[in-house]
Amino acid sequence: xxxxxxxxxxxxxxxxxxxxxxxxxxxxxxxxxxxxxxxxxxxxxxxxxxxxxxxxxxxxxxxxxxxxxxxxxxxxxxxxxxxxxxxxxxxxxxxxxxxxxxxxxxxxxxxxxxxxxxxxxxxxxxxxxxxxxxxxxxxxxxxxxxxxxxxxxxxxxxxxxxxxxxxxxxxxxxxxxxxxxxxxxxxxxxxxxxxxxxxxxxxxxxxxxxxxxxxxxxxxxxxxxxxxxxxxxxxxxxxxxxxxxxxxxxxxxxxxxxxxxxxxxxxxxxxxxxxxxxxxxxxxxxxxxxxxxxxxxxxxxxxxxxxxxxxxxxxxxxxxxxxxxxxxxxxxxxxxx
Numbered sequence: 001x002x003x004x005x006x007x008x009x010x011x012x013x014x015x016x017x018x019x020x021x022x023x024x025x026x027x028x029x030x031x032x033x034x035x036x037x038x039x040x041x042x043x044x045x046x047x048x049x050x051x052x053x054x055x056x057x058x059x060x061x062x063x064x065x066x067x068x069x070x071x072x073x074x075x076x077x078x079x080x081x082x083x084x085x086x087x088x089x090x091x092x093x094x095x096x097x098x099x100x101x102x103x104x105x106x107x108x109x110x111x112x113x114x115x116x117x118x119x120x121x122x123x124x125x126x127x128x129x130x131x132x133x134x135x136x137x138x139x140x141x142x143x144x145x146x147x148x149x150x151x152x153x154x155x156x157x158x159x160x161x162x163x164x165x166x167x168x169x170x171x172x173x174x175x176x177x178x179x180x181x182x183x184x185x186x187x188x189x190x191x192x193x194x195x196x197x198x199x200x201x202x203x204x205x206x207x208x209x210x211x212x213x214x215x216x217x218x219x220x221x222x223x224x225x226x227x228x229x230x231x232x233x234x235x236x237x238x239x240x241x242x243x244x245x246x247x248x249x250x251x252x253x254x255x256x257x258x259x260x261x262x263x264x265x266x267x268x269x270x271x272x273x274x275x276x277x278x279x280x281x282x283x284x285x286x287x288x289x290x291x292x293x294x295x296x297x298x299x300x301x302x303x304x305x306x307x308x309x310x311x312x313x314x315x316x317x318x319x320x321x322x323x324x325x326x327x328x329x330x331x332x333x334x335x336x337x
Contacts, residue, residue, distance in 0.1 A: 171198020
């Protein structure tokens with residue numbers, strides 16, 4: 001006969017050993033879970049939020065440039081642009097062909113758009129064209145049911161109302177090139193523009209303002225789920241100059257009688273510059289958008305050198321008018337003897 005007492009003791013020892021191992025195993029498991037949730041919980045929560053929430057910069061509104069009487073020399077206006085989201089259309093080419101029946105869209109432009117769409121995620125919008133007039137925007141909005149993936153977006157563009165009269169002194173803005181790129185993340189925003197010449201460049205940091213932020217919840221594929229919150233950026237500072245618009249226009253009108261000329265009108269007591277003109281000039285609004293190659297070639301080939309600011313950067317040998325300066329210097333030197 002089998003000894004039942006011996007079997008019960010052997011079974012009891014095995015059960016105790018198994019229970020001890022199970023207790024140790026579950027104890028270690030729960031200890032690890034507690035450590036991850038309590039001690040390292042904040043770290044993993046941060047990592048999770050980084051994957052789930054994207055914080056994007058929003059382009060700030062550029063500050064204004066005024067004349068001495070508060071009239072606008074440079075300001076911003078709404079920029080209507082059309083874009084396409086590739087994942088929302090089964091055929092990008094067909095959508096672009098349909099759009100080309102409404103607005104001017106060359107074959108080379110369509111090829112470039114398709115090429116750019118293949119270099120990024122399909123849910124990211126691709127800009128097709130900007131600076132649309134209200135008639136084009138209305139026509140596109142009416143035809144949206146026949147334009148899958150295409151939508152209208154609103155941004156800001158720089159405007160110079162007195163164009164050629166203040167091109168050299170106010171300057172213009174343009175897209176950031178590789179040489180101008182720094183570690184500042186705002187410079188990497190799509191279509192962000194900085195001052196290239198004149199006051200726009202000299203007071204770039206003041207005019208630029210501070211970017212806002214937009215927190216967006218995304219899914220595992222990086223697609224936007226919802227917008228959580230938005231912090232508005234700070235508009236750039238307003239720059240008030242000593243320039244007088246009416247006087248500047250009169251000076252430019254006088255200079256237009258010549259092939260190439262420049263003039264500066266100053267207050268001899270305070271040193272304030274009331275007019276600073278260089279002729280011939282150019283339209284700075286062309287540089288705030290995409291400058292046609294034909295227009296650029298025309299500016300370069302113009303014998304009057306309209307891109308050069310003759311009033312501030314031109315170098316000329318002194319003429320007879322400089323003799324007064326040397327005479328005054330001689331008389332002043334004589335008085336000190």
